[in-house]
Amino acid sequence: MNSLTLEQLIMLLPELLLLVLAVIIMLLPGRARTMAWLVAAGGLAADLLMCLSLWGVNDYIMGGAYAVNNFAVLVKVMLLGLALLNVIGSHDFTARVYRAREYYALLLMAMLGLLIIPSSTDFITLVVAFELVSITTYVLPLAELNNSQGGEAALKYFISGAFASALILYGLSLLYGFTGTMNLQNCAQAMAILGAHPLLIVALVLLLAGFGYKMALVPFHWWAADTYTGSPSPTTGFLSGVTQKGAFVVALKIIVVYSAVFAPLAALLLGVLCAVTMTVGNVLALKQKDVKRMIAYSSVAHAGNIGVGFVVGGTAIVGSFVHILAHALMAIACFFALQIVLERKGGTMMQHFRGLGKQMPGLAAALMLLLLSFGGVPPLLGFWGKMLMVVPAVGLGGWYLVxxxxxxxxxxxxxxxxxxxxxEMYMRPAEIELLPPAADKIKPSGRSYQLALWLSVALLLAFGLLPNWLTEICSSALFNSMLPW
Amino acid sequence: MSFDLLNILLFLPLLGAAVVFIGGTLNKQPAFIKGLALAVSLLPLAVNLYMLALYDWQLPSGNYQFFGSVNWIDSLGITYTVGLDGLSMPLVFLTSLLTPLVVLLSYDEHKDLRTFFTLLLLLECGLIGVFVALDFFLFYLFWELVLIPMYFLILGWGGPRRRYAAIKFFIYTHVASLVMLVGIFAIVIWNFQQTGIFTFDFVAISEMLRSGGVSLPLNLQYLIFPALFFGFAVKIPTVPFHTWLPDAHVEAPTGGSVFLAAVMLKMGGYGLVRFAFGLMPEAAVHYALPMAVLGIISMLWGAVLALAQDDLKKMIAYSSVSHMGLLLFGMAMLQERAFNGAVLQMFAHGLISAMLFMVCGILQHSVGTRRIGDLGGVASVLPRLSAITVFTFFASVGLPGLLGFIPELQVFLGAFSVNKLLTVIAMLSMIVTAAYYLWALERAYFGQPSADLQEKKPHDLQWFQTVPLLVLGVLVLVLGVWPAPITDMVAQGTGYIIDLLGGVR
Amino acid sequence: MSIITILLALPLVGALLLLLLRSQPQLSKYVAIICTGAVFIGSLVMLSGYEAAADGYQFLQETKWFPAFGVSFAVGLDSLSLPLFMLTTLLCFLVVVYSWDVTERAPFYYGLLLVLETGVLGVFSALDFFLFYIFWEVVLIPMFFLIGIWGGERRSYASMKFLIYTHVASLIMLLAIGAMFFKAADVLGYYTFSIPEITEVGFDLNFELLVFPALLFAFCVKLPVVPVHTWLPDAHVEAPTAASVLLAGVLLKMGGYGLIRVAYMLCPTAARQYTWLVVILALLSIVYGAFVAFKQDDLKKLIAYSSISHMGFVLIGIASFDEIGIMGAVFQMVAHGLISAMLFMGCGVIQHHAGTRLISRLGGLYSKMPAAMTMLILAFFASMGIPGFMGFFAEFSVMLGVFRSFGWVVLLVALGAVLAVGYYLWAFQRVAYGTMPAELAGCKDIHWYEMLPMLVLLVLTIYFGLQPDVLVEYMEGSVESLTGLSYWDMEA
Structure with missing residues (x-):
């Protein structure tokens, strides 16, 4: 293994910075909420800028185990931006957690794992990075004090995660045994030489199942509703808006590896998964009376939506990425909005939303825009993602059309x-009065929620009205600097 | 100039309607509205009389006077073409004459006078329009426009079952109109295929047919003719399409009934002659026998039903069905004299039925009932009304010396030379007609007046009732004695159609 | 920048202004009136610059928006869209006038009307499929709120049904658009969503046969056509009057417009092959709609069903593929736009003053509100196709076209017209005559702000009924592009 040169070290700076930040935050005084918030947010922003500066670089470091290219940079910038948004909004929330510094440190550690994923060129790094993400986030649902559901949420998340890891590892060992390498590129080449083999399919199924858990695809979604509902909303936003999206990057890599030999099969498998996921997620969401649970199930459905782009391939992958960003923005903002509703009205059941349009017009308007974007109503960003997947699928015809x-x-x-x-918000009279802003004593203004919420909405609108810039970047990252190893 | 005159005649009533409506809104005094309506309705009559003076009696048949044509809706070849000939002039005159008379007769109307007179004037405009329009679209426009005021007259001023009668009247005639419209489409499209000119101009189409030596293909004629016939037969009305008429008459106010019987029924006969016979003589010949049979059935069935009525107005309504049967029968004989008689019947029946409904309305007004069973001995209580009623009934029966006699004589004389059997059967209706009139006279007007009737001391004819009846009665009498003007005019109007029919046979 | 862009932006500016002026609700109607009035006047100014004789689109603007996908902000008007565009600006203005006494959440209400106006105008002027689709969807949202907030008792059900039905249809349309986009890209060699460019391409028959049914479905839901009409009566019954007016007057026209602009122009061959289907659907709508209208007790529902019947005329006119029939269909769209607006306004007046629209609970209203009843019956006459009103010329032309193409099938079409006379007159007689329920004794007559829009509509209906050529002149090109035969060639 070659030693790192200074230049290569610079390419690793974003990751290193996160590590350093996590440590610094842990060293802050326990009650320094605002300081921790500023450090985390500022650090993430700096990190984001650092990543941006790597745009255009195309290099492998650490003996080819770590790739820095536009694809990786794009994913990193996206995830960092989303995390930043989540952190910005979390300031109010940290009043409810045991120690703000730990909360932020965990987020940053998870981000570290997420930054490694797009750059990793072999399965080992990939899995290790992903485990880093998983393990740090297992704790997050428990962060809030006085939250009785957090334990159940964390436990289910942990159990499913552990199960998924086992599946992934089993799949990987099969793959390794067969190809003799863990490097993605070599793996693909080996498959091309060795040809199709049943065991490779088994490995594929295991890997898809394992990461299917992380992506919350049906039938591996069972944990998602409970975890997303039970976790405090800002955490749910992070889980569904950031970490879950990392799993999609991994899935994309696996598909690309398999594409040499099993492209139609992998696509078909994932396609069926996606179709089932969308349908089941939506049908289950339809039945919910708790809006948070409804959005949780809708996240499951949206996971299916995102997968469609991977299945279709080509320009549709751009659609997937746009939809990843769109859904992440919507989910983060939406869960912040739900947190506000929870704090001001005491719950997130349907009746809590009655008359919200009059009680909190601003929040209701933002939430309405988010929901319309979720539903894919143009010209919000939620529309473009779906659009960019559907149009190419129609172009391909056949079962893609279906x-x-x-x-x-x-x-x-x-x-x-x-x-x-x-x-409920606009067409029904309010039944539940608003609680005063500081009803439960530990409550600050809720301004950070609002800030993150409106930032997201503004981004959704801006990208929705001017989608060109976003898709240009996505497609240049995906097609000019691909492949993801 | 003459074209302008016709336009003035056509649109004066419309203008008059607006004047009455606005005047009635500004000044709600009944006397003012009545006076205004009368004055306004006299204007078209004056114009019409002036036009009669200008009328050219020597013009060969088939030519229109006061004729004019202006492009209107170019996109569909629709023109504003109007003109008068011997066929339409009597009917237009009838319309413009009856309007002031009806306004006068309605002098004691109380309910919403403004709207009532506005509707009457609108009706006049529509009716004149039907008779002068020489473009299919324009014709259809006025044809439908007539329905609206009449509908409201029945609905607003009618008897107890007016809502049922009004909607029945509207729907019956509307269905017929639409079927007729489809027939018109077929003619227009055929003309387009022949000449490459898309036009609804009836004059252009008939010119092309007459001078171009072409005629509508027979199979097409045999389809279109029934469509047009259906449209017109409902209006005439012919059995079995007549059921709307008694209902409408029974419920309509007197003014409405007068227009309905005297003019609106003539729209059917006029359309049949002008459009169905005029464009499709071959089909007319083809369908002559069924038409004649329908005519005879109408005559007999209408008369028999009239015999059975207890309501005087309903009896008169059925007598109209019977008399209109004569019209159809006379036309279907395809013989010059019978045909002229049939066309004359329209005018004669117009005058006489107007009188019939007037006397009936006056009776109802002053006695309060029209039921023959409740009446009796009216003559001794209302001598003047009864006298004029007797005169009217005799005119309707066809007493020689009165106008009603002349068309019947012409039709039967002409028909006898064509088909003796049918003529004899048709003449049976004359006997029934005489029977129901005389029987009604005997039961309702003669004999002892009931105590009830004597107690009431009903008003006899008042001046505003006498004048219209007198005007009409004088006309019936004068034209009955000296029919030359009207027969000449009719002959001038029908000449070319008879030639066409003759050419076919 | 094209004047269309300005007209599209104006209502949005108004809506933003209303957002800023939320705290002063009493001002909102003035803002809305000024704004819609300005759009209307602007559209008149635009009309004066329109060259009726010229072919193709005018007031064009094309700004690249999303070049990678060939999406641009392209707007323009031609003979098909111009009348509908004008109809929209007029109706929006009149509706705002009509809504003079709305006080409940007024800024929101007027804001929604303004957004709706932008959406509809956008649909009619978009020359890019993508833009078209976006505006198409934008229209749904304000209407959803208008029904859902200011509607009747079952408003939430109706608004949801409206949203879902039409949304599903538009998604199906999106699929079809996507397919055409790729097919066109294959031929052209570059990606474009431009409607004129894709129209030029000319697809092969097999492809057309696949795409046409999808488009037909999508637009038929909007039109709506039996059996996918069920959202309409519900939406109308619950919607406030202003929303009903726009729904019937303008939104349904989007279906007809799409059918001609997209389905028929892009898949002409398939359209001809599917003529039997379209004709059956149209006849079904005409006759079924009319029969169902008969048995309605709710006056508004009756009018809603009559709308279905009348939109059947549009469908069969288009399907006739005959110059006159298509001209009649387009004319019918404008006519129905004006007339149904009158109908729903008249119905709204009754609801407003008598407190109910149920025919069985009305009666004898003529004596209490003669002006309102006169307007109502005139609207009924216009709708049932009495000559002299616009509706007649439209139905007349459609029937003429149908007769030329399908012969005696026209009698079934005529049946629809006859039934219309029946249900309208019957309804009118029960409402205006007969015995008056005691609780209606205090009824007042129509207000000036209700009368004024209806009068304007009435005058236009009669004017265009007597002088249809004024309008037909503008429609000539659209007919020509569909049949390949100039409507005016007939006279040559």
Whole structure:
């Protein structure tokens, strides 16, 4: 293994900085909420800028085990930006956690893992990075004090995560045994030489199942609803808006590895998974009376949506990335909005939303925009992601067309429950009075929630009206500097 | 100039309607509204009389006077083409004459006078329009426009079952109109295929047919003719399409009934002659026998039903069905004299039925009932009304010396030379007609007046009732004695159609 | 920048202004009136610059928006869209006038009307499929709120049904658009969503046969056509009057417009092959809609079903593929836009003053509100196709076209017209005549702000009914592009 040169070390700076930040935050005084917040947010922002500066670099370091290219940079910037958004909004929330510094440190450690994922060129790094993400986030649902559901959420998340890790490892060992390498590129080449083999399919199934857990694809979604509902909303936002999205990057890598030999099969497998996921997620969401649970199930459905782009391939992958960003923005903002509703009205059941349009017009308006974006109503960003997946799928015809149709019908179906929330907010009189802002004593203003919420909405609107810039970057990152190893 | 005159005649009533409506809104005094309406309705009559003076009696048949044509809706070849000939002039005159008379007769109307007179004037405009329009679209426009004021007259001023009668009247005639419209489409499209000119101009189409030596293909004629016939037959009305008429008459106010019987029924006969016979003589010949049979059935069935009525107005309504049957029968004989008689019947029946409904309305007004069973001995209580009623009934029966006699004589004389059997059967209706009128006279007007009737001391004819009846009665009498003007005019109007029919046979 | 862009932006500016002026609700109606009035006047100014004789789109603007996908902000108007565009600006203005006494959440209400106006105008002027789709969807949201907030008792059900039905349809349309986009890219060699460019391409028959049904479905839901009409009566019954007016007057026209602009122009061959289907659907709508209208007790529902019946005329006119029939269909769209607006306004007046729209609980209203009843019956006459009103010329042309193409099928179409006379007159007689329920004794007559829009509509309906050529002149090109035969060639 070659030693690192200074230049290469610079390429690792974002990751190193996160590590350093995590340590610094741990050293802050326990009650220094605001300081921890500023450090975390500022650090993430700096990190984001650092990553941006790597745009255009195309290099392998650490003996080829670590790639720095536009694809990696794009993913990193996206995830960092989303995490930044989450952190910005979390300031109010940290009043409710045991120690703010630990909360932020865990987030930053998870981010470290997430930054490694897009750069890793072999399965070992990939899995280790992903485990880092998983293990740090297992704790997050427990962060809030006085949250009785957090334990259940964390436990389910942990159990499912452990199970998923086992599946992944088993799949990997099969793969290794067969190809003799863990390097992604070599693996793909080996497969191309060795040809199709049943064991490789078994490995593929195991890997897809394992990461399917992380992506919350049906039938591996069972933990998601409980974890997302039970976790405090800002955490849920992070889990569904950031970490879950990392799993998609991994999935993309696996698909690319397999594409040499098993492209149609991998696509078909994932396609069926996605179709089932969308449908099941939406149908389950339809039945929910708790809006948080509804959004949790809708996240499951959206995972299916995102997968469609990977299945279709080509320009549709751009659609997937746009939708990853869109859904992440929507989820983070939406869970912040739900947190506000929880704090000001005492719950997130449907009746808590009654008359919100009059009680909190600003929040209701933002939430309405989010829900419409979730439902894929143009010209919000949530529309473009789906659009960019559906149009190429239609172009391919055949069973891709069927998949596109399923996506489209699901999108319509989802609008039923999103619109139901809008209806509660605007078309029903309020039944529950607003609580005063500091009802439960530990409550600050809620301004940081609002800030993150409106930032997201502004981004959704801006990207929605001017999608060109985003898709240009995505496609240049994906097609010019690909492949992801 | 003459074209302008016709336009003035056509749109004066419309203007008058607006004047009455606005005047009635500004000044709600009943006397003012009545006076205004009368004055306004006299204007078209004056114009019409002036036009009669200008009328050219020597013009060969088939030519229109006061004729004019202006492009209107170019995109569909629709023109504003109007003109008068011997066929339409009597009917236009009838319309413009009856309007002031009806306004006068309605002098004791109380309910919403402004709207009532506005509707009457609108009706006049529509009716004149139907008779002068020489473009299919324009014709259809006025044809439908007539329905609206009449609908409201029945609905607003009618008897107890007016809502049912009004909607029945509207729907019956509307269905017929639409079927007729489809027939018109077929003619227009055929003309387009032949000449490459898309036009609804009836004059252009008939010119092309007459001078171009072409005629509508027979199979097409056999389809279109029934469509047009259906449209017109409902209006005439012919059995079995007549059921709307008694209902409408029974419920309509007197003014409405007068227009309905005297003019609106003539729209059907006029359309049949002008459009169905005029464009499709071959089909007319083809369908002559069924038409004649329908005519005879109408005559007999209408008369028999009239015999069975207890309501005087309903009896008169059925007598109209019977008399209109004569019209159809006369036309279907395809013989010059019978045909002229049939066309004359329209005018004659117009005058006489107007009188019939007037006397009936006056009776109802002053006695309070029209039921023959409740009446009796009216003559001794209301001598003047009864006298004029007797005159009217006799005119309707066809007493020689009165106008009603002349068309019947012409039709039967002409028909006898064509088909003796049918003529004899048709003449049976004359006997029934005489029977129901005389029987009604005997039961309702003669004999001892009931105590109830004597107690009431009903008003006899008042001046505003006498004047219209007198005007009409004088006309019936004068034209009955000296029919030359009207027969000449009719002959001038029908000449070319008879030639066409003759050419076919 | 094209004047269309300005007209599209104006209502949005108004909506933003309303957002800023939320605290002064009494001002909102003035803002809305000034804004819609300005748009209307602007559209008149634009109209004066329109060259009726010229072919193709005018007031074009094309700004790249999303070049990677060939999406641009392209707007323009031609003979098909211009009348509908004008109809929209007019109706929006009149509706705002009509809503003079709305006080409940007024800024929100007027804001939604303004956003709706932008959406509809956008649909009619978009020359890019993507833009078209976006505006198409934008229209749904304000209407959803208008029904859901200011609607009747079952408003939430109706608004959801409206949203879901039409949304599903538009997604199906999106799929079809996507397919055409790729097919066109194959031929052209570059990606574009431009409607004129894709229209030029000319697809092969097999492809057309696949895409056309999808487009037909999508637009038929909007039109709506039996059997996918069920959202309409519900939406109308619950919607406030202003929303109903726009729903019937303008939103349904989007279906007809899409059918001509997209389905028929892009898949002409398939359209011809599917003529039997379209004709059956149209006849079903005409006759079924009319029959169902008969048995309605709710006056508004009756009018809603009559709308279905009348939109059937549009469908069959288009399907006739005959110059006159298509001209009639386009004319019918404008006519129905004006007339249904009158109908729903008249119905709204009754609801407003009598407190109910149920025919069985009304009666004898003529004596209490003669002006309102006169307007109502005139609207009924216009709708049932009495000559002299616009509706007649439209139905007349459609029937003429149908007769030319399908012969005696026209009698079934005529049946729809006859039934219309029946249900309208019957309804009118029960409402205006007959015995008046005691609780209606205090009824007042129509207000000036209700009368004024109806009068404007009435005058236009009669004017265009007597002088249809004024309008037909503008529609000539659209007919020509569909049949390949100039409507005016007939006279040559």
């Amino acid at each position: 998949l596109a149709l399923i996506l489209v019908l699901n999108s319509a179906l989802s609008l039923v429950y999103y619109a139901a929330v809008i209806r």
